[in-house]
Amino acid sequence: MSLFGGELILVAKQAPLRSEAKIMFMERLSLLILFFALPGSAEAENGAPKWLLGRSVVLQYTEARSFEPVEPGSGRPHDDTVDSRTIIYISSRGRIFAQSQSAVTTAYGSRSYNLIKSPDAATQGSDWRFEGETLLGLNKMGDDASVERVGVRFDHYSQTCTMTLAYARAKGSEGMVLPGWHGEHYYLRRHQLTSSVCELKAGNAFDTAN
Incomplete structure (x- = not known):
């Protein structure tokens, strides 16, 4: 297999991981926003x-x-x-x-x-x-x-x-x-x-x- 082909295969394998990590990051961010928006969570x-x-x-x-x-x-x-x-x-x-x-x-x-x-x-x-x-x-x-x-x-x-x-x-x-x-x-x-x-x-x- 050529080096060029190897790079293509490597990128193809990593792409789902990047997408999955992005989804997990957005889910965590949404949870944080929801937590701080809950009534009574802020204090004086x-x-x-x-x-x-x-x-x-x-x-x-x-x-x-x-x-x-x-x-x-x-x-x-x-x-x-x-x-x-x-x-x-x-x-x-x-x-x-x-x-x-x-x-x-x-x-x-x-x-x-x-x-x-x-x-x-x-x-x-x-x-x-x-x-x-x-x-x-x-x-x-x-x-x-x-x-x-x-x-x-x-x-x-x-x-x-x-x-x-x-x-x-x-x-x-x-x-x-x-x-x-x-x-x-x-x-x-x-x-x-x-x-x-x-x-x-x-x-x-x-x-x-x-």
């Missing part, structure tokens, strides 16, 4: 999805809880009810502003609490942050206490949100421990979210809050 400060910027979340929920004292003789078994309202504003830059107001009612009395979060100030042990498309609210009630976790999940297509409430046990603790009103500590034996409403609103809800 604090990992906030772009479609949530300039919006507010309003939570209203009620929780029923049962407690037993950690140390016998220090406190007494009891139940309580917690009514909470939280406003969260996600600015155009992704900065998070939040205020939570809670009223705790027992057979022995009631108390109110107010927690705040902003880029410049926050109640000690309280924080809000994004993890992917989920907004997490964390409230640590003392060094040796459990952490309350409020989770807000968003649906970009229906423009709605739902919330969950859970407790994370403190490291080294035998159970969920929460502080009492007089320095004692209690095991959280039961908790149930009896009602919850999550609203997603345009603009800054603090402008219209009472």
Whole structure:
């Protein structure tokens, strides 16, 4: 076979490979374009999805809880009810502003609490942050206490949100421990979210809050 003929044969064998490589490259490029075009994939400060910027979340929920004292003789078994309202504003830059107001009612009395979060100030042990498309609210009630976790999940297509409430046990603790009103500590034996409403609103809800 001549050298010229050999070159022709070599080129004929390589042509399908070049075409196949080009197709694979275009497929990968299309996937990359599709990925970056997906709603919510772009992020701002604090990992906030772009479609949530300039919006507010309003939570209203009620929780029923049962407690037993950690140390016998220090406190007494009891139940309580917690009514909470939280406003969260996600600015155009992704900065998070939040205020939570809670009223705790027992057979022995009631108390109110107010927690705040902003880029410049926050109640000690309280924080809000994004993890992917989920907004997490964390409230640590003392060094040796459990952490309350409020989770807000968003649906970009229906423009709605739902919330969950859970407790994370403190490291080294035998159970969920929460502080009492007089320095004692209690095991959280039961908790149930009896009602919850999550609203997603345009603009800054603090402008219209009472």
